[in-house]
């Protein structure tokens with residue numbers, strides 16, 4: 133079996149990252165395909181990056197990615213890492229590519245003295261839930277919430 137290689141993504145790979153990130157959105161029923169190469173370059177690279185992208189290679193081809201950011205675990209007052217996205221191209225699923233990507237993010241979590249690696253998952257995403265269960269992940273009894281659009285603007289406008 134071919135070895136999986138995981139490494140930081142390069143800005144020149146923004147197009148394939150955008151395509152895979154949009155494919156992941158489609159997979160969970162979000163169909164706007166909001167990612168563009170420009171958005172990936174602006175938000176995933178440079179000193180103002182909002183997330184760090186890693187890619188997985190199999191036989192020299194990019195076949196998967198993760199996005200992650202620094203996080204903080206206030207339950208125990210310690211650093212953590214937040215995983216935004218993980219995706220592997222359908223033809224190479226089941227070959228350990230995601231396991232290698234998660235291992236790389238776990239290694240980065242340990243490197244920054246993080247005590248946990250955390251992420252959200254759509255509750256209908258049965259395949260991902262099974263994948264995470266096999267990693268030893270446990271579900272937190274919390275719900276991720278957010279404000280956006282008009283609710284966000286209204287709240288921001290109330291800032292003292």
Ligand SMILES: CC(C)(COP(=O)(O)OP(=O)(O)OC[C@H]1O[C@@H](n2cnc3c(N)ncnc32)[C@H](O)[C@@H]1OP(=O)(O)O)[C@@H](O)C(=O)NCCC(=O)NCCS
Pocket residue numbers: 156159217218219220221224225226227228229230231232252253254257258259260262263264266
């Ligand atoms: C979920 C996903 C990331 C798994 O990627 P993958 O490269 O196929 O996973 P791996 O080959 O590394 O599998 C690791 C383990 O998880 C298991 N696993 C992976 N996907 C699974 C699935 N859909 N159902 C059951 N088990 C699964 C594998 O059998 C393997 O277990 P083992 O070590 O006991 O053999 C991939 O299917 C994917 O990209 N899905 C679409 C995007 C997505 O849902 N991302 C998660 C968003 S929260």
